[in-house]
Amino acid sequence: MSIQDNYVVIMAGGIGSRFWPISRTQYPKQFLDILGTGRSLIQWTYFRFKNICPKENIYFITNQSYISTLKEQIPEVDEANIISEPSRKNTAPCAAYFAHKISQLNPKANIIMSPADHLIMDERAFERTCYDALDFVAHHDALLTLGIKPTRPDTGYGYIQYDVEEELDKVYRVKTFTEKPSLELARTFLKSGDFLWNSGIFVWNVKTIMEALAKYLPEMHEVFLQAKDAYNTPQEYSMISQLYPLCTNISIDYGIMEKAKNVFVIPSYFGWCDLGTWESAYENSNKDYLGNAVYGDNVMVIDATECMIKAPNDKLVLLQGLENFIVIDTPDVLLVCERSREQQIKEYVAEVKRNKGEKYL
Numbered sequence: 001m002s003i004q005d006n007y008v009v010i011m012a013g014g015i016g017s018r019f020w021p022i023s024r025t026q027y028p029k030q031f032l033d034i035l036g037t038g039r040s041l042i043q044w045t046y047f048r049f050k051n052i053c054p055k056e057n058i059y060f061i062t063n064q065s066y067i068s069t070l071k072e073q074i075p076e077v078d079e080a081n082i083i084s085e086p087s088r089k090n091t092a093p094c095a096a097y098f099a100h101k102i103s104q105l106n107p108k109a110n111i112i113m114s115p116a117d118h119l120i121m122d123e124r125a126f127e128r129t130c131y132d133a134l135d136f137v138a139h140h141d142a143l144l145t146l147g148i149k150p151t152r153p154d155t156g157y158g159y160i161q162y163d164v165e166e167e168l169d170k171v172y173r174v175k176t177f178t179e180k181p182s183l184e185l186a187r188t189f190l191k192s193g194d195f196l197w198n199s200g201i202f203v204w205n206v207k208t209i210m211e212a213l214a215k216y217l218p219e220m221h222e223v224f225l226q227a228k229d230a231y232n233t234p235q236e237y238s239m240i241s242q243l244y245p246l247c248t249n250i251s252i253d254y255g256i257m258e259k260a261k262n263v264f265v266i267p268s269y270f271g272w273c274d275l276g277t278w279e280s281a282y283e284n285s286n287k288d289y290l291g292n293a294v295y296g297d298n299v300m301v302i303d304a305t306e307c308m309i310k311a312p313n314d315k316l317v318l319l320q321g322l323e324n325f326i327v328i329d330t331p332d333v334l335l336v337c338e339r340s341r342e343q344q345i346k347e348y349v350a351e352v353k354r355n356k357g358e359k360y361l
Contacts, residue, residue: 005108006053006134009098010045012062012070012116013085017349018277018342021333022310025361030116031069034281036295041117041275046074048123049112052130060116061085061094084237086244092217092255093247095202097240099209100224104231109206110134113252118199119284121271129268133203136171136264143212143257144171144203147196147265148272153186156276156343158198158253161189162265174263179253196265199272202252208262216256220247278326279342282308296329308339333360 016029023029030042037044049058055076061083062070070082083101085094095113102109112130120126133144147160158179162172177198181189189195204212213221223246230239248255257263273280285293285308292301296311302320311317311329319327326342328335337345352360 003053004057005106005110005138006112007057007059007102007106007109008049008053008112008114009059009061009083009094010042010049010114010116011091011094012042012060012066013088013094014115014117015088016117016276017346019281020345020349021328021330021335021360025358026065027069028066029275031066031073034275035119035285040073041119042070043073044120045114045116045118046077048120048126049114051123051127052112052134056081059083059098061098063088080232086237086241089244089247089249091252092220092250093244095209095252095256096213096217096220096224096247097244099206099213100228101231101236103206103210104228107206110138111204111206111209113202113204115200115274117275118201119271119273119275119280121273122269125268125270129266129270130203132170133266136169136266137203137205137208140264141208141262142171142204142264143208143260143262144264144266145174145257146199146201146203146268146272148199148268150190150195150197153183153190154197155180155183155186157274158200158257159186159189160196160198160265161192161194162196162267164194171264171266174265177253177258177263179251179258196267198253198257199268200274202257212256212260212262216259217248217250220255223247277342278308278328278337278345279339282326282339306339 012030015025016023019029031040033040059081060070064084067082136142137144159181160174161176163175166173223243227239227243230236273284282293287293291306294309297313298316299309299311300318304319304322306324307322308326309319317329324339326337326339
């Protein structure tokens, strides 16, 4: 396997509505420094992958309105490596578009497809796992995902059941692939011990994913075949803009991974967190002696416990008497929400849109 055959596509088009009100449509969470680390989530993701493949082989797929922000945050990225997605159509069209585009450049390409907003604590372990994954897909007909040992019955993740008996170089064949189960089912998965969370990081050879698209999403595959003469030319965006609306809005999980027979997983241990909610931010924050995660130079906490608090540094916020709350203060929005209800923030955002329009989104 040549390192020149390794490619990464970073998906950076989401709006991060579960991190509202700091994540907004015009400046979503992937461009924010949620945990005060000095880098935004997308910057961490990019620098992480620079150690895994040549930087000219790292691509971003994002919404047209975020391209200028992306260039500001990662000025060294070549404009040719920023793919503009005409509309948000979920992850299967992303995967199909990139596979077709890269197959024109390098028919031997091994691809890592990753979200832009994950937290990885052990960078070295992550690199080793990625190298192992790329090597495996280069030599096997495999659709591979990185799996994480679950710590709670979370309904926001996909679950992977793997065959503990069928192992090859620390890679296991997947028995079932279940996207976002009910709470009862998630509890069953957790007890069984042979389920992993799907990290949402996928690895495959371009030939393997193209065959899977042709088999399981043939209409979508045909859509992108129509653009084969336009890829990597000045006509690409115009052609894709015409074709993208024809794609079904579907995730790669539902569209391919739940159906395919050649799905494999690497149980991974690199301190992973899908930093997708305020609860996940709370879990990964330093806390005071009362269990409060506090972001803001002028936040005062009195008799409050286990709260997630974020406020502007120049604003005095005094919090008294709350237990297990999320308190997020921005110049135009104040969110006060029970931590146990944080999965419903997307619904609250929809309610804001219905009642107040898009001003606060």
